Amino acid sequence: MANTMTQRVPTSSSVPNPDALATLRPPLIAGDKQPADVTHDICAPFERGPTALWWVAFAVSFTTLVIGAIAVTYQIATGIGTWGLNRTVGWAFDITNFVFWVGIGHAGTLISAVLFLFRQKWRTSVNRSAEAMTLFAVMCAGLFPIIHMGRPWLAFWMMPYPNTRGPLWVNFKSPLLWDVFAISTYLLISAVFWYVGLVPDLATIRDRSPAGWRRRLASIFSLGWNGSARTWHRYETVYMLLAGLATPLVFSVHTIVSMDFATAVIPGWHTTIFPPYFVAGAIFSGLAMVLTLMLIARKVMQLEDYITLRHVEAMCKLMLSMGCIVGLAYGTEFFVAAYSGNPYEQFVFLNRAGGPFRWAYWTMVTCNVIIPQLLWLRGVRRNIALVFAISIVVNIGMWFERFVIIVTSLHRDFLPSSWADYSPTIIEVATLLGSFGLFFSCFLLFCRFIPVIAMAEVKGVLKSPHHAHEHESVKGDAA
Amino acid sequence: MKSRDHALALVSSRLGWLAIASAIVLAVGGTMAPDRIWSNLLIVGVYAVTLALGGALFIALTYVANASWNVAFRRVPEAMAVVLAPAGVGLLAVLAARCQQYAWHPQNGEADAGTFWFKELWTNPTFWMIRAVAYIAIWLLLSRMLVAASRRQDHSQGLGFTLFNRRLSAIFLLVYAPTFALASCDWLMLLDPMWFSTIFGVYNFAGMVEATLAIMIILSIILRRRGPLRGIFTDDHLHDLGKLLLGFSCFWMYIWFSQYMLIWYTNMPEETAYYLLRTGGPWGPLMIANVALNWIIPFFTLLPRPWKRNESIMLKIAVIVLLGRWLDLYIMVFPATVGTTPMVGIWEAAGGGLAVGLFGWLFFRAFTKVPAVPSGDPLLAESLHYHC
Numbered sequence: 122m123a124n125t126m127t128q129r130v131p132t133s134s135s136v137p138n139p140d141a142l143a144t145l146r147p148p149l150i151a152g153d154k155q156p157a158d159v160t161h162d163i164c165a166p167f168e169r170g171p172t173a174l175w176w177v178a179f180a181v182s183f184t185t186l187v188i189g190a191i192a193v194t195y196q197i198a199t200g201i202g203t204w205g206l207n208r209t210v211g212w213a214f215d216i217t218n219f220v221f222w223v224g225i226g227h228a229g230t231l232i233s234a235v236l237f238l239f240r241q242k243w244r245t246s247v248n249r250s251a252e253a254m255t256l257f258a259v260m261c262a263g264l265f266p267i268i269h270m271g272r273p274w275l276a277f278w279m280m281p282y283p284n285t286r287g288p289l290w291v292n293f294k295s296p297l298l299w300d301v302f303a304i305s306t307y308l309l310i311s312a313v314f315w316y317v318g319l320v321p322d323l324a325t326i327r328d329r330s331p332a333g334w335r336r337r338l339a340s341i342f343s344l345g346w347n348g349s350a351r352t353w354h355r356y357e358t359v360y361m362l363l364a365g366l367a368t369p370l371v372f373s374v375h376t377i378v379s380m381d382f383a384t385a386v387i388p389g390w391h392t393t394i395f396p397p398y399f400v401a402g403a404i405f406s407g408l409a410m411v412l413t414l415m416l417i418a419r420k421v422m423q424l425e426d427y428i429t430l431r432h433v434e435a436m437c438k439l440m441l442s443m444g445c446i447v448g449l450a451y452g453t454e455f456f457v458a459a460y461s462g463n464p465y466e467q468f469v470f471l472n473r474a475g476g477p478f479r480w481a482y483w484t485m486v487t488c489n490v491i492i493p494q495l496l497w498l499r500g501v502r503r504n505i506a507l508v509f510a511i512s513i514v515v516n517i518g519m520w521f522e523r524f525v526i527i528v529t530s531l532h533r534d535f536l537p538s539s540w541a542d543y544s545p546t547i548i549e550v551a552t553l554l555g556s557f558g559l560f561f562s563c564f565l566l567f568c569r570f571i572p573v574i575a576m577a578e579v580k581g582v583l584k585s586p587h588h589a590h591e592h593e594s595v596k597g598d599a600a
Numbered sequence: 601m602k603s604r605d606h607a608l609a610l611v612s613s614r615l616g617w618l619a620i621a622s623a624i625v626l627a628v629g630g631t632m633a634p635d636r637i638w639s640n641l642l643i644v645g646v647y648a649v650t651l652a653l654g655g656a657l658f659i660a661l662t663y664v665a666n667a668s669w670n671v672a673f674r675r676v677p678e679a680m681a682v683v684l685a686p687a688g689v690g691l692l693a694v695l696a697a698r699c700q701q702y703a704w705h706p707q708n709g710e711a712d713a714g715t716f717w718f719k720e721l722w723t724n725p726t727f728w729m730i731r732a733v734a735y736i737a738i739w740l741l742l743s744r745m746l747v748a749a750s751r752r753q754d755h756s757q758g759l760g761f762t763l764f765n766r767r768l769s770a771i772f773l774l775v776y777a778p779t780f781a782l783a784s785c786d787w788l789m790l791l792d793p794m795w796f797s798t799i800f801g802v803y804n805f806a807g808m809v810e811a812t813l814a815i816m817i818i819l820s821i822i823l824r825r826r827g828p829l830r831g832i833f834t835d836d837h838l839h840d841l842g843k844l845l846l847g848f849s850c851f852w853m854y855i856w857f858s859q860y861m862l863i864w865y866t867n868m869p870e871e872t873a874y875y876l877l878r879t880g881g882p883w884g885p886l887m888i889a890n891v892a893l894n895w896i897i898p899f900f901t902l903l904p905r906p907w908k909r910n911e912s913i914m915l916k917i918a919v920i921v922l923l924g925r926w927l928d929l930y931i932m933v934f935p936a937t938v939g940t941t942p943m944v945g946i947w948e949a950a951g952g953g954l955a956v957g958l959f960g961w962l963f964f965r966a967f968t969k970v971p972a973v974p975s976g977d978p979l980l981a982e983s984l985h986y987h988c
Contacts, residue, residue, distance in 0.1 A: 140759070141759040141762070141978035142978055142979075144759060144763075145666060145759070145762065145978060145979060238843075239665075369850070372854060376854075376858065380861075380862070383862050384862060384865045384866060385866070386866050386868060391862070391866050391868075392798045392862075393797045393798050393799035393800075393858060393859045393862050393863065394798035394799040394802065395858075395862070396799075396854070396855075396858040396862075397799065397802050397854075397855065397858065438664075442773075445774065445777070446777070449777055449778055449781070450798075452778065453781060453798050453801065454798060456782075457796050457797075457798045459716070459718040459719075460718065460719060460722060460785070460796055461719075461796040461870075462716035462718075462719050463796075463870070467716075497770075
C-alpha cells in the first residue's frame with residue numbers, strides 16, 4: 122500500500138492544455154464584445170422604435186386577445202354551460218389550459234434561480250426573457266380558475282380574511298386553495314426577483330436616455346442606483362437570497378397543482394409520483410416555450426452573438442433530460458398499474474392508450490418522448506430550424522399531456538352507464554386562443570420597453586482581455 | 601509521506617477488523633435469529649450497493665454538467681464506485697440465500713402477490729433473480745468504464761477521455777434511472793407484495809443521493825486529515841458538498857412528504873396498510889426520527905455558511921445523515937420481514953458494523969491503488985483553484 126501512495130502529488134502534468142480548455146470552456150458571448158457593445162446592442166432595438174414586423178406581430182396577438190376577451194365576456198354573461206362539459210367530464214379544457222400555462226411559467230424561475238445557484242453562466246443570456254415569460258404565463262394561468270368561478274367579481278372570496286359572510290370561509294383542506302397561495306406566492310417572488318435583476322439595467326437606460334418620459338421612468342424604477350461597490354455588494358446579496366427563496370417555489374407550485382388531481386381517489390389521478398412528475402413536465406414545457414420565443418427573438422432582434430448555439434445546446438440538453446424523466450414517469454404509471462393488479466388502474470391506462478382518446482395519448486407520447494430523442498444528436502441540437510420545430514412539438518405534447526390526464530381519467534368512470542365523451546366548444550377554443558394573445562401581447566410589449574437580455578450580467582461573463590493572463594497564472598500555480 | 605501512509609493504513613486495517621468482528625457476530629446470529637440476520641444483511645447489501653452506485657452517479661452527473669469543481673477529489677467517488685463489484689456480489693448472495701424471506705415466494709405456500717398474470721410473472725423467483733443480476737451487471741459495466749477512462753487519462757492527458765466519459769455518463773444516466781427504479785421495487789417494495797407506490801423509485805433515489813453525499817464528505821475529510829488529499833480537497837469543495845447535501849436533504853423530505861401525504865389524504869386501504877404498519881405503536885417515534893435525521897437536523901445545521909466549511913461539524917452532520925439512511929431502510933425492511941415491534945440490538949449493531957467496516961476497507965483499498973488526483977484531467981487546475 123505504501124508504495125502506491127508515494128505517487129500521489131499532482132505533478133507538472135496537471136498544467137491545463139489550452140486547446141482542451143478551449144473545447145470544454147468555449148466563450149459564452151460571440152463576436153469579441155466589449156462592455157460598451159453589449160449596452161449598445163441590447164438597447165438598440167427599443168431605442169430605434171418599433172419595426173413593421175413588430176407592429177404586425179402585435180396586431181395579430183392583440184386581435185387574438187380581443188377575440189378571447191369577447192369569448193370570456195360571452196361565457197360569463199351566459200354561464201359555464203357554454204362549455205362542452207357534462208356530468209361525467211366536469212373538468213376538461215379550462216383546467217388543461219390552467220395547468221399548461223402554470224407549467225410554461227416554470228422555466229423562468231428554473232433558469233433564473235436554480236441555474237444561478239448552480240453557477241451556470243449561460244443563463245445570463247436568457248434569464249431576463251425567461252422570467253418575463255414566467256410572469257406572463259402565470260397571469261394567463263390565473264385567468265382560467267377565475268373564469269371557471271362563473272362570478273369572477275367574487276374572486277376575492279378565495280382570500281381568508283375576517284369577513285361578514287358568516288359561515289362562508291375558505292376550505293383549507295382543498296388543494297385548490299393551496300393553489301391560490303402557491304401561485305400568488307410564486308407570482309410575487311418571481312416579479313420581485315425579475316425586478317431586482319432589472320435595476321442595474323434600468324440605471325443604464327436612465328443614463329443613456331435623453332430627457333423625457335423614458336428617462337424619468339427609468340430614473341424612478343432604478344431606485345437611485347449609482348453603481349458603487351457597496352450598491353453592487355448589496356444587490357448581489359439580495360439576488361442570492363431571492364434565488365434561494367425562489368428555488369423551493371419551482372417545486373412547490375407544480376407539486377400543488379399535481380395535488381389537485383393526486384388527492385382525489387380517481388384512478389389515473391391518484392398516484393404518488395405526480396408531484397415530481399408534474400414538476401419535471403412543467404420545466405420541460407417551460408424550456409420548450411423559452412426556446413420557441415428566444416429563437417424568434419434571436420433572429421428578429423439580431424441577438425445571435427448573445428444567444429449562441431452554445432445556449433441553444435444547453436437548453437436542448439436540459440429539455441432532453443426533462444423529456445426523459447417525463448417518459449420514465451409515463452412508463453412507471455403503466456408498470457405500477459400492471460404490478461398493482463388493480464383493475465381500475467389498469468383500465469384507465471389501457472383506455473388511455475387504446476380508447477376513444479388514444480389519438481391524444483399517442484400525440485402526447487410522440488411529442489414528449491419520441492421526437493425529443495432527436496436531441497441526443499449534436500447536429501440536431503445545433504440546427505436552429507430543427508430545434509425550433511422540436512420546441513413547438515413539445516409545447517403541443519405538453520398541452521396534450523394535461524388533456525390526457527384530465528379527460529381520459531374522467532370520461533369512463535366506475536359506472537359504464539355514465540360514460541361520456543367530451544369535445545371543446547368554440548367558446549373554449551377561443552378562450553385558449555385569447556390566452557395566447559395575452560401572452561404574446563405582453564411579451565411583445567416587454568421586448569419593446571425592457572432590455573431582453575440582462576446587460577449587467579452578460580458583461581460579467583464576457584471574455585476579458587485579461588483572460589489569457591489568467592490561464593498563464595493558473596498554469597504556473599498548478600505546476 | 602510515510603507517516604501519512606501509515607495513518608491511512610491504520611484506518612483501513614481497523615475497518616477491516618471491524619468488518620471481520622461484525623461478520624462473526626452475524627454468523628453466530630444466523631443460527632439464533634435467521635430472520636433478523638437476513639433482514640440486516642439485506643439492509644447492508646442495499647446500503648453498500650447504493651453508496652457505490654451513488655459514487656458512479658455523482659461522477660456521471662458532474663461529467664454531463666461539464667463541471668470542474670469536483671475533479672480534485674473525483675478519485676473519492678471513483679473508489680466508491682469500485683466497491684460496487686463486491687457489494688453487488690454480496691447483495692446477490694443475500695437475495696439468493698433466503699429469497700423465501702419475501703412473502704410472495706412460492707416456498708411460503710400460497711403466494712399472496714396478487715393473481716394478476718403480470719404480477720405472477722414479475723414475482724417468478726427465477727426471473728426476479730435474473731433481473732437482480734442484470735441490474736448489477738449493467739451498473740458494474742458502465743461504472744467500471746467511467747472509472748477506467750478516468751484512470752487512463754492520468755497517463756495520456758487526453759481530452760478524448762473527458763469527452764468519452766461525458767458521452768458515457770449520459771448513457772449511464774439513461775440506463776440508471778429505469779433500472780434503479782425497478783431494482784428498488786424488486787428488492788424493497790416487494791417485501792410488502794400487495795403494496796405499491798409509483799414514487800417509490802424516486803424516494804429511494806433521493807435517499808441514495810443524500811447518503812452518497814454524506815459518505816463522500818466523511819471520506820474526503822478523512823483523506824484530507826490523513827494526507828492524500830491535504831491541500832487538494834479544500835473548504836470550498838466541502839462547502840459545495842454541504843450545499844448539495846442541504847439540497848438533497850430537502851429533496852428527500854419533499855419526496856417523503858409527497859408519498860406520505862397523498863396516501864394519508866386519499867386513505868385507501870390498499871395503500872394505507874404500508875403506513876399503518878409503520879406508524880403504529882413503537883414505530884411512530886422511529887418515523888419521526890427518520891424525518892429528523894434525514895431532514896430536520898441536516899436542514900437547520902447546513903444553513904449557516906461557516907458550518908458548511910467546518911470540518912468537524914460537517915463530519916457530525918454526515919454521520920447523522922448516514923444513520924438516517926440506515927433507519928430509512930430499516931423502516932422499509934423490518935416491519936415486513938421481522939414483525940410489528942422494532943428491534944434494535946446486537947444483530948443490528950453488527951449489521952451496521954459490517955456495512956461501515958467492509959465498505960470502508962474496500963474503499964481505502966481501491967483508493968490507494970491509484971494516484972489520489974486525476975492529474976491528466978484538463979479541468980484539474982480549475983478545480984484546484986476553485987472558490988465558491
